[in-house]
Amino acid sequence: MLTGHHRNIHFHASPLTPAIRAGLLKQSGLTIWLTGLSASGKSTIAVALEQALIRKPYTKNAYRLDGDNIRFGLNKDLGFTPKDREENIRRIAEVAKLFADSCTIAITSFISPYRADRDMARALHEAPRPGGESGVPFVEVWIDVPVEVAEQRDPKGLYKKAREGKIPEFTGISAPYEEPLKPEVHIKSAETSVEEAVKIIIKYLEEKGYLSTPPAVDDEE
């Protein structure tokens, strides 16, 4: 037996455009791309940012993509050769774009040391969508810390191992970090608390209108 609910399911011949989707879900999607050295504070800031966006007063769906859920899942077939690193970032960018397209706020937290890779991620997001609608916003957030400070923090002992030559091509020690030239947000994490960093990012999002409720699109008539 079908219940009343089932009889009220709405079937639409017209496609679910990004604007209709955003209006129904009361949320627009975007990607917040954190970049910075190991031990710069990216993950800590990403965790706090996700919490702040999901809780009141925002109650937006936000979801982190980070080493824990990507390197051991989607990208577990990839190593650390230059080719694999590039493919790692490419896939992360593609998945973040899917989340943003679904109206979720994707928060990525990866060193992503190369400008070309970050620019590729941006271009993917900003390209028009298949239906011709404009792409999704890409917010590059540079978590900037002097390498000396990161090396002193070294919570996982990675810098020590890199200095001992046990980790080849370690960003900041034996491999370059290409600083963002025009990040949307620049946070100097040695002199900014996690809470302040989150406030700075959210302030940017609010100013751009990314956290406002999208208007309902009336296609029911």
Next chain:
Amino acid sequence: MLTGHHRNIHFHASPLTPAIRAGLLKQSGLTIWLTGLSASGKSTIAVALEQALIRKPYTKNAYRLDGDNIRFGLNKDLGFTPKDREENIRRIAEVAKLFADSCTIAITSFISPYRADRDMARALHEAPRPGGESGVPFVEVWIDVPVEVAEQRDPKGLYKKAREGKIPEFTGISAPYEEPLKPEVHIKSAETSVEEAVKIIIKYLEEKGYLSTPPAVDDEE
């Protein structure tokens, strides 16, 4: 200047567990995995299902992963060798699981002809999450159509090309489709309208409680 909003951002030391996330977003995540022959109606049903779930009375975030947004994006580096086909499904399963973990309803629409691949996708979803919480539901939906009917429909002319030998290893013609042994939902699409198919799937989801609003978890005190 920070506005009042910023001063009210909630910072939490405790992690955002799946239950807290679901309570805040008023939605649980799961993956609806459609499987069936080319021209079985998977994509049409997926489109209608996504619309029905996003619109009233459900207003749940649902998102389709299909050939259009995966084969030309995340998996554009993959071809159609057996190894690439397996990797194609593996990545789709990993991404669907991320969406489900984020509290979105992922709807995948791929032929996925091999039992081993679908079982792998199921195992990925049902495995406990890193924090020890139980995995996410995996709903296998077999869109079952006689190959003769699919071949007669042949909207893209693929069966014709396969018969002419222009497409090697075409599922149902020159490559096997391994029928699901215990799908959660079995839809015979030759004798079921798209609307009825969507109603059948939603009825199953409702009976399992997957569409009910998860309780708020009070961790604010």
